[in-house]
Amino acid sequence: MIFTTKAEYGVRLLVELGRQDSGTPVSLKAIAETEGLPLAYLERIVALLKKADLVESTRGAHGGYRLARPAHEIHMDEAVLALEGGIAPMSCFVEEREDGRVLCSHLDEGHTGCATRLLWTRVQGGVLGALAKTTLQELVDFAGPALVSTSTPDPVGAALPLHDAA
Amino acid sequence: MIFTTKAEYGVRLLVELGRQDSGTPVSLKAIAETEGLPLAYLERIVALLKKADLVESTRGAHGGYRLARPAHEIHMDEAVLALEGGIAPMSCFVEEREDGRVLCSHLDEGHTGCATRLLWTRVQGGVLGALAKTTLQELVDFAGPALVSTSTPDPVGAALPLHDAA
DNA sequence: AGCTATTCCGACGCTTTGGGTAGGATTAGG
DNA sequence: CCTAATCCTACCCAAAGCGTCGGAATAGCT
Numbered sequence: 368m369i370f371t372t373k374a375e376y377g378v379r380l381l382v383e384l385g386r387q388d389s390g391t392p393v394s395l396k397a398i399a400e401t402e403g404l405p406l407a408y409l410e411r412i413v414a415l416l417k418k419a420d421l422v423e424s425t426r427g428a429h430g431g432y433r434l435a436r437p438a439h440e441i442h443m444d445e446a447v448l449a450l451e452g453g454i455a456p457m458s459c460f461v462e463e464r465e466d467g468r469v470l471c472s473h474l475d476e477g478h479t480g481c482a483t484r485l486l487w488t489r490v491q492g493g494v495l496g497a498l499a500k501t502t503l504q505e506l507v508d509f510a511g512p513a514l515v516s517t518s519t520p521d522p523v524g525a526a527l528p529l530h531d532a533a
Numbered sequence: 534m535i536f537t538t539k540a541e542y543g544v545r546l547l548v549e550l551g552r553q554d555s556g557t558p559v560s561l562k563a564i565a566e567t568e569g570l571p572l573a574y575l576e577r578i579v580a581l582l583k584k585a586d587l588v589e590s591t592r593g594a595h596g597g598y599r600l601a602r603p604a605h606e607i608h609m610d611e612a613v614l615a616l617e618g619g620i621a622p623m624s625c626f627v628e629e630r631e632d633g634r635v636l637c638s639h640l641d642e643g644h645t646g647c648a649t650r651l652l653w654t655r656v657q658g659g660v661l662g663a664l665a666k667t668t669l670q671e672l673v674d675f676a677g678p679a680l681v682s683t684s685t686p687d688p689v690g691a692a693l694p695l696h697d698a699a
Numbered sequence: 700a701g702c703t704a705t706t707c708c709g710a711c712g713c714t715t716t717g718g719g720t721a722g723g724a725t726t727a728g729g
Numbered sequence: 730c731c732t733a734a735t736c737c738t739a740c741c742c743a744a745a746g747c748g749t750c751g752g753a754a755t756a757g758c759t
Contacts (some may be wrong), residue, residue, distance in 0.1 A: 537746065537747085538746080573749060573750075593757060596755085597755090618744065
Protein backbone atom coordinates (compact mmCIF):
# COMPACT_ATOMS: atom_id res chain seq x y z
CA MET A 368 0.00 0.00 0.00
CA ILE A 369 1.37 3.26 -1.07
CA PHE A 370 0.45 6.80 -1.89
CA THR A 371 0.91 7.95 -5.44
CA THR A 372 3.25 10.64 -6.65
CA LYS A 373 0.35 13.04 -6.62
CA ALA A 374 0.54 13.15 -2.87
CA GLU A 375 4.30 13.35 -2.89
CA TYR A 376 4.57 16.08 -5.49
CA GLY A 377 1.58 17.95 -4.16
CA VAL A 378 2.97 18.10 -0.65
CA ARG A 379 6.36 19.12 -1.95
CA LEU A 380 4.64 21.87 -3.86
CA LEU A 381 2.85 23.07 -0.77
CA VAL A 382 6.06 23.05 1.22
CA GLU A 383 7.72 25.09 -1.47
CA LEU A 384 4.90 27.60 -1.33
CA GLY A 385 5.03 27.64 2.42
CA ARG A 386 8.69 28.53 2.37
CA GLN A 387 7.94 31.92 0.92
CA ASP A 388 4.65 32.99 2.31
CA SER A 389 5.32 36.42 0.95
CA GLY A 390 2.26 37.72 -0.87
CA THR A 391 3.82 37.44 -4.30
CA PRO A 392 2.84 34.32 -6.18
CA VAL A 393 5.35 31.68 -7.20
CA SER A 394 5.23 30.25 -10.68
CA LEU A 395 4.98 26.54 -11.18
CA LYS A 396 7.94 26.75 -13.48
CA ALA A 397 10.17 27.90 -10.64
CA ILE A 398 8.94 25.11 -8.39
CA ALA A 399 9.26 22.51 -11.08
CA GLU A 400 12.85 23.48 -11.61
CA THR A 401 13.96 23.60 -8.01
CA GLU A 402 12.20 20.38 -7.15
CA GLY A 403 13.09 18.68 -10.40
CA LEU A 404 9.51 17.78 -11.23
CA PRO A 405 7.73 17.77 -14.59
CA LEU A 406 5.92 21.06 -15.09
CA ALA A 407 2.99 19.72 -17.07
CA TYR A 408 2.29 17.16 -14.42
CA LEU A 409 2.53 19.70 -11.64
CA GLU A 410 -0.10 21.77 -13.36
CA ARG A 411 -2.57 18.96 -13.03
CA ILE A 412 -1.64 18.38 -9.44
CA VAL A 413 -1.92 21.97 -8.36
CA ALA A 414 -5.37 22.05 -9.88
CA LEU A 415 -6.44 19.57 -7.22
CA LEU A 416 -5.09 21.79 -4.49
CA LYS A 417 -6.81 24.79 -5.93
CA LYS A 418 -10.12 23.03 -6.17
CA ALA A 419 -9.76 22.19 -2.49
CA ASP A 420 -9.09 25.84 -1.70
CA LEU A 421 -5.62 25.18 -0.39
CA VAL A 422 -3.91 27.44 -2.88
CA GLU A 423 -4.85 30.54 -4.83
CA SER A 424 -3.67 31.50 -8.26
CA THR A 425 -2.94 34.62 -10.27
CA ARG A 426 -3.01 34.26 -14.00
CA GLY A 427 -0.99 36.00 -16.65
CA ALA A 428 2.58 37.17 -16.64
CA HIS A 429 4.22 37.20 -13.21
CA GLY A 430 1.37 35.09 -11.99
CA GLY A 431 1.64 31.93 -9.97
CA TYR A 432 0.37 30.30 -6.82
CA ARG A 433 0.33 31.05 -3.11
CA LEU A 434 -1.17 29.40 -0.09
CA ALA A 435 -4.77 30.27 0.53
CA ARG A 436 -4.14 30.14 4.28
CA PRO A 437 -1.14 30.40 6.56
CA ALA A 438 0.87 27.21 6.66
CA HIS A 439 0.11 26.44 10.26
CA GLU A 440 -3.58 26.30 9.47
CA ILE A 441 -3.17 23.73 6.74
CA HIS A 442 -3.41 20.19 8.00
CA MET A 443 -2.12 17.45 5.83
CA ASP A 444 -5.22 15.30 5.91
CA GLU A 445 -6.95 17.97 3.91
CA ALA A 446 -4.09 18.15 1.45
CA VAL A 447 -3.65 14.45 0.92
CA LEU A 448 -7.36 13.94 0.68
CA ALA A 449 -7.55 16.52 -2.05
CA LEU A 450 -4.58 15.07 -3.86
CA GLU A 451 -5.44 11.42 -3.65
CA GLY A 452 -9.17 11.83 -3.77
CA GLY A 453 -9.91 9.81 -0.67
CA ILE A 454 -8.10 7.88 2.01
CA ALA A 455 -9.22 4.30 1.98
CA PRO A 456 -6.99 1.41 2.91
CA MET A 457 -8.99 -0.99 0.82
CA SER A 458 -11.05 -0.75 -2.32
CA CYS A 459 -13.78 -2.51 -0.41
CA PHE A 460 -13.77 0.39 1.95
CA VAL A 461 -15.23 3.72 1.14
CA GLU A 462 -16.91 6.13 3.45
CA GLU A 463 -20.66 6.28 3.20
CA ARG A 464 -21.92 7.77 0.02
CA GLU A 465 -25.09 9.75 -0.61
CA ASP A 466 -27.04 6.64 -1.38
CA GLY A 467 -25.70 5.08 1.80
CA ARG A 468 -24.00 2.22 0.05
CA VAL A 469 -20.62 0.96 1.09
CA LEU A 470 -18.38 -0.85 -1.28
CA CYS A 471 -17.48 -4.31 -0.18
CA SER A 472 -17.52 -7.84 -1.41
CA HIS A 473 -20.28 -10.36 -1.13
CA LEU A 474 -21.99 -9.60 2.12
CA ASP A 475 -25.33 -10.55 0.73
CA GLU A 476 -24.30 -14.18 0.70
CA GLY A 477 -24.03 -14.27 4.45
CA HIS A 478 -22.77 -11.62 6.78
CA THR A 479 -19.21 -12.72 6.14
CA GLY A 480 -17.16 -10.29 4.19
CA CYS A 481 -16.00 -7.67 6.50
CA ALA A 482 -14.49 -9.38 9.44
CA THR A 483 -11.66 -7.41 8.02
CA ARG A 484 -13.62 -4.21 8.32
CA LEU A 485 -12.53 -3.70 11.88
CA LEU A 486 -8.93 -3.86 10.76
CA TRP A 487 -9.22 -1.46 7.85
CA THR A 488 -11.16 0.95 9.97
CA ARG A 489 -8.34 1.09 12.45
CA VAL A 490 -5.76 1.51 9.74
CA GLN A 491 -7.71 4.32 8.20
CA GLY A 492 -7.92 5.94 11.60
CA GLY A 493 -4.20 5.65 12.03
CA VAL A 494 -3.48 7.25 8.70
CA LEU A 495 -5.95 10.06 9.10
CA GLY A 496 -4.70 10.73 12.59
CA ALA A 497 -1.11 11.00 11.46
CA LEU A 498 -2.06 13.27 8.59
CA ALA A 499 -4.36 15.47 10.60
CA LYS A 500 -1.88 16.13 13.36
CA THR A 501 0.74 17.31 10.91
CA THR A 502 0.57 20.86 9.65
CA LEU A 503 2.22 22.29 6.61
CA GLN A 504 4.19 24.59 8.88
CA GLU A 505 5.87 21.63 10.52
CA LEU A 506 7.01 20.33 7.18
CA VAL A 507 8.26 23.73 6.15
CA ASP A 508 10.28 23.98 9.35
CA PHE A 509 11.56 20.48 8.91
CA ALA A 510 12.67 21.22 5.38
CA GLY A 511 14.66 24.28 6.31
CA PRO A 512 14.52 27.78 4.85
CA ALA A 513 13.59 28.75 1.34
CA LEU A 514 15.06 26.96 -1.60
CA VAL A 515 13.36 28.46 -4.58
CA SER A 516 15.75 30.97 -6.07
CA THR A 517 17.98 30.99 -3.00
CA SER A 518 20.56 28.26 -3.08
CA THR A 519 21.92 27.89 0.43
CA PRO A 520 22.32 24.16 0.54
CA ASP A 521 22.32 21.74 3.40
CA PRO A 522 21.32 23.32 6.69
CA VAL A 523 19.52 20.26 7.98
CA GLY A 524 19.27 16.50 7.77
CA ALA A 525 21.41 15.92 4.73
CA ALA A 526 21.54 12.20 5.27
CA LEU A 527 19.45 9.85 3.19
CA PRO A 528 21.10 8.47 0.12
CA LEU A 529 18.59 8.44 -2.61
CA HIS A 530 17.20 7.87 -5.98
CA ASP A 531 17.66 4.18 -6.40
CA ALA A 532 17.74 3.58 -10.11
CA ALA A 533 18.04 -0.18 -9.74
CA MET B 534 -3.55 4.76 -1.23
CA ILE B 535 -4.91 1.37 -0.78
CA PHE B 536 -3.99 -2.16 0.11
CA THR B 537 -4.28 -4.78 -2.55
CA THR B 538 -6.59 -7.76 -2.55
CA LYS B 539 -3.72 -9.85 -1.29
CA ALA B 540 -4.09 -8.24 2.11
CA GLU B 541 -7.86 -8.48 2.01
CA TYR B 542 -8.02 -12.10 0.92
CA GLY B 543 -5.11 -13.10 3.08
CA VAL B 544 -6.66 -11.68 6.22
CA ARG B 545 -9.99 -13.23 5.38
CA LEU B 546 -8.21 -16.52 4.99
CA LEU B 547 -6.57 -16.15 8.37
CA VAL B 548 -9.87 -15.30 9.98
CA GLU B 549 -11.42 -18.36 8.44
CA LEU B 550 -8.63 -20.51 9.84
CA GLY B 551 -8.94 -18.83 13.20
CA ARG B 552 -12.58 -19.70 13.38
CA GLN B 553 -11.80 -23.37 13.67
CA ASP B 554 -8.62 -23.66 15.57
CA SER B 555 -9.25 -27.34 15.87
CA GLY B 556 -6.14 -29.27 14.95
CA THR B 557 -7.53 -30.60 11.68
CA PRO B 558 -6.42 -28.63 8.66
CA VAL B 559 -8.86 -26.77 6.45
CA SER B 560 -8.58 -27.05 2.70
CA LEU B 561 -8.27 -23.97 0.57
CA LYS B 562 -11.13 -25.24 -1.50
CA ALA B 563 -13.47 -24.99 1.46
CA ILE B 564 -12.33 -21.48 2.24
CA ALA B 565 -12.53 -20.38 -1.36
CA GLU B 566 -16.10 -21.55 -1.51
CA THR B 567 -17.36 -20.05 1.70
CA GLU B 568 -15.59 -16.77 1.08
CA GLY B 569 -16.32 -16.73 -2.63
CA LEU B 570 -12.71 -16.26 -3.61
CA PRO B 571 -10.78 -17.74 -6.53
CA LEU B 572 -8.99 -20.88 -5.42
CA ALA B 573 -5.98 -20.54 -7.68
CA TYR B 574 -5.34 -17.06 -6.43
CA LEU B 575 -5.76 -18.08 -2.81
CA GLU B 576 -3.07 -20.68 -3.30
CA ARG B 577 -0.57 -18.02 -4.16
CA ILE B 578 -1.66 -15.86 -1.28
CA VAL B 579 -1.47 -18.56 1.32
CA ALA B 580 2.05 -19.28 0.15
CA LEU B 581 3.02 -15.85 1.43
CA LEU B 582 1.53 -16.61 4.81
CA LYS B 583 3.28 -19.92 4.96
CA LYS B 584 6.63 -18.42 4.11
CA ALA B 585 6.12 -16.00 6.99
CA ASP B 586 5.36 -18.92 9.31
CA LEU B 587 1.86 -17.77 10.03
CA VAL B 588 0.23 -20.93 8.77
CA GLU B 589 1.24 -24.54 8.46
CA SER B 590 0.19 -26.96 5.80
CA THR B 591 -0.48 -30.64 5.37
CA ARG B 592 -0.24 -32.03 1.90
CA GLY B 593 -2.17 -34.79 0.27
CA ALA B 594 -5.77 -35.88 0.64
CA HIS B 595 -7.56 -34.35 3.63
CA GLY B 596 -4.72 -31.89 3.87
CA GLY B 597 -5.05 -28.18 4.24
CA TYR B 598 -3.89 -25.30 6.36
CA ARG B 599 -4.02 -24.31 10.02
CA LEU B 600 -2.63 -21.46 12.03
CA ALA B 601 0.94 -21.89 13.12
CA ARG B 602 0.13 -20.10 16.40
CA PRO B 603 -2.97 -19.35 18.42
CA ALA B 604 -4.96 -16.48 16.95
CA HIS B 605 -4.37 -14.16 19.86
CA GLU B 606 -0.64 -14.33 19.24
CA ILE B 607 -0.90 -13.30 15.62
CA HIS B 608 -0.70 -9.57 15.16
CA MET B 609 -1.85 -8.11 11.93
CA ASP B 610 1.24 -6.11 11.15
CA GLU B 611 3.04 -9.37 10.65
CA ALA B 612 0.30 -10.70 8.44
CA VAL B 613 -0.11 -7.64 6.27
CA LEU B 614 3.62 -7.23 5.97
CA ALA B 615 3.93 -10.77 4.72
CA LEU B 616 1.05 -10.34 2.31
CA GLU B 617 1.92 -6.96 0.91
CA GLY B 618 5.66 -7.37 1.17
CA GLY B 619 6.28 -4.15 3.06
CA ILE B 620 4.35 -1.25 4.48
CA ALA B 621 5.53 1.95 2.89
CA PRO B 622 3.25 4.93 2.34
CA MET B 623 5.37 6.13 -0.55
CA SER B 624 7.54 4.51 -3.16
CA CYS B 625 10.22 6.94 -2.11
CA PHE B 626 10.06 5.43 1.31
CA VAL B 627 11.48 2.08 2.18
CA GLU B 628 12.99 0.99 5.40
CA GLU B 629 16.76 0.64 5.41
CA ARG B 630 18.03 -2.18 3.33
CA GLU B 631 21.15 -4.28 3.75
CA ASP B 632 23.19 -1.89 1.71
CA GLY B 633 21.84 0.98 3.79
CA ARG B 634 20.25 2.74 0.90
CA VAL B 635 16.89 4.40 1.14
CA LEU B 636 14.70 4.92 -1.85
CA CYS B 637 13.85 8.48 -2.48
CA SER B 638 13.96 11.03 -5.22
CA HIS B 639 16.77 13.39 -6.04
CA LEU B 640 18.37 14.22 -2.76
CA ASP B 641 21.76 14.40 -4.32
CA GLU B 642 20.77 17.61 -6.02
CA GLY B 643 20.52 19.40 -2.73
CA HIS B 644 19.07 18.15 0.50
CA THR B 645 15.57 18.92 -0.70
CA GLY B 646 13.49 15.91 -1.38
CA CYS B 647 12.22 14.66 1.82
CA ALA B 648 10.66 17.53 3.58
CA THR B 649 7.84 15.13 3.12
CA ARG B 650 9.74 12.42 4.90
CA LEU B 651 8.49 13.59 8.26
CA LEU B 652 4.96 13.19 7.04
CA TRP B 653 5.32 9.74 5.54
CA THR B 654 7.14 8.56 8.60
CA ARG B 655 4.21 9.53 10.74
CA VAL B 656 1.76 7.91 8.40
CA GLN B 657 3.71 4.72 8.38
CA GLY B 658 3.77 4.80 12.14
CA GLY B 659 0.02 5.23 12.23
CA VAL B 660 -0.56 2.29 9.95
CA LEU B 661 1.86 -0.02 11.68
CA GLY B 662 0.45 0.95 15.04
CA ALA B 663 -3.08 0.15 13.98
CA LEU B 664 -2.03 -3.15 12.50
CA ALA B 665 0.17 -4.18 15.40
CA LYS B 666 -2.44 -3.56 18.04
CA THR B 667 -4.96 -5.74 16.26
CA THR B 668 -4.75 -9.48 16.76
CA LEU B 669 -6.28 -12.14 14.62
CA GLN B 670 -8.34 -13.19 17.61
CA GLU B 671 -10.07 -9.83 17.65
CA LEU B 672 -11.04 -10.20 14.04
CA VAL B 673 -12.28 -13.71 14.62
CA ASP B 674 -14.44 -12.52 17.48
CA PHE B 675 -15.66 -9.62 15.43
CA ALA B 676 -16.63 -11.89 12.60
CA GLY B 677 -18.68 -14.23 14.73
CA PRO B 678 -18.44 -18.00 15.04
CA ALA B 679 -17.43 -20.46 12.40
CA LEU B 680 -18.76 -20.23 8.91
CA VAL B 681 -16.96 -22.91 7.00
CA SER B 682 -19.25 -25.89 6.77
CA THR B 683 -21.59 -24.59 9.44
CA SER B 684 -24.22 -22.28 8.06
CA THR B 685 -25.71 -20.40 10.99
CA PRO B 686 -26.10 -17.03 9.43
CA ASP B 687 -26.19 -13.63 10.98
CA PRO B 688 -25.30 -13.61 14.64
CA VAL B 689 -23.56 -10.27 14.50
CA GLY B 690 -23.32 -7.00 12.63
CA ALA B 691 -25.37 -7.86 9.60
CA ALA B 692 -25.42 -4.30 8.44
CA LEU B 693 -23.19 -3.08 5.64
CA PRO B 694 -24.77 -3.24 2.25
CA LEU B 695 -22.20 -4.43 -0.19
CA HIS B 696 -20.85 -5.47 -3.47
CA ASP B 697 -21.31 -2.39 -5.54
CA ALA B 698 -21.17 -3.61 -9.09
CA ALA B 699 -21.37 -0.10 -10.50
C1' DA C 700 -1.21 -50.27 -7.43
C1' DG C 701 -3.95 -46.80 -8.62
C1' DC C 702 -7.25 -43.04 -7.63
C1' DT C 703 -8.23 -38.83 -5.73
C1' DA C 704 -7.74 -34.77 -2.90
C1' DT C 705 -4.83 -31.68 -1.80
C1' DT C 706 -0.64 -28.54 -1.55
C1' DC C 707 3.01 -26.63 -4.40
C1' DC C 708 5.09 -24.07 -8.35
C1' DG C 709 6.08 -21.39 -12.57
C1' DA C 710 4.59 -19.22 -16.70
C1' DC C 711 1.34 -16.56 -18.95
C1' DG C 712 -2.52 -12.93 -20.00
C1' DC C 713 -5.99 -9.32 -19.32
C1' DT C 714 -7.16 -4.84 -17.61
C1' DT C 715 -6.55 -0.85 -14.90
C1' DT C 716 -4.10 3.01 -13.46
C1' DG C 717 -0.22 5.59 -12.39
C1' DG C 718 2.55 8.84 -14.36
C1' DG C 719 3.42 11.77 -17.80
C1' DT C 720 3.10 14.39 -22.71
C1' DA C 721 1.08 17.37 -26.23
C1' DG C 722 -1.23 21.02 -27.69
C1' DG C 723 -3.83 24.51 -27.24
C1' DA C 724 -7.00 28.18 -25.05
C1' DT C 725 -7.26 31.94 -21.76
C1' DT C 726 -5.56 35.75 -18.98
C1' DA C 727 -2.61 39.60 -17.91
C1' DG C 728 1.63 42.54 -17.74
C1' DG C 729 5.05 45.43 -20.65
C1' DC D 730 0.73 42.33 -29.63
C1' DC D 731 4.21 39.60 -27.51
C1' DT D 732 5.37 37.01 -23.73
C1' DA D 733 4.68 34.59 -19.38
C1' DA D 734 1.92 32.42 -16.89
C1' DT D 735 -2.50 29.60 -15.56
C1' DC D 736 -5.98 26.50 -17.31
C1' DC D 737 -8.02 22.45 -19.74
C1' DT D 738 -8.71 18.17 -22.39
C1' DA D 739 -7.24 14.44 -24.82
C1' DC D 740 -3.98 11.03 -25.39
C1' DC D 741 -0.09 7.38 -24.49
C1' DC D 742 3.05 4.24 -22.39
C1' DA D 743 4.71 1.04 -18.99
C1' DA D 744 3.95 -1.21 -14.78
C1' DA D 745 1.28 -3.52 -11.54
C1' DG D 746 -2.75 -5.69 -9.91
C1' DC D 747 -5.40 -9.62 -10.37
C1' DG D 748 -5.95 -13.31 -11.67
C1' DT D 749 -5.76 -18.15 -14.95
C1' DC D 750 -3.67 -22.50 -16.56
C1' DG D 751 -1.26 -26.59 -16.41
C1' DG D 752 1.21 -29.53 -14.24
C1' DA D 753 4.11 -31.67 -10.54
C1' DA D 754 4.58 -33.63 -5.86
C1' DT D 755 2.49 -35.64 -1.81
C1' DA D 756 -0.52 -38.46 0.90
C1' DG D 757 -4.65 -41.00 2.33
C1' DC D 758 -8.10 -44.72 0.65
C1' DT D 759 -9.72 -48.78 -1.43
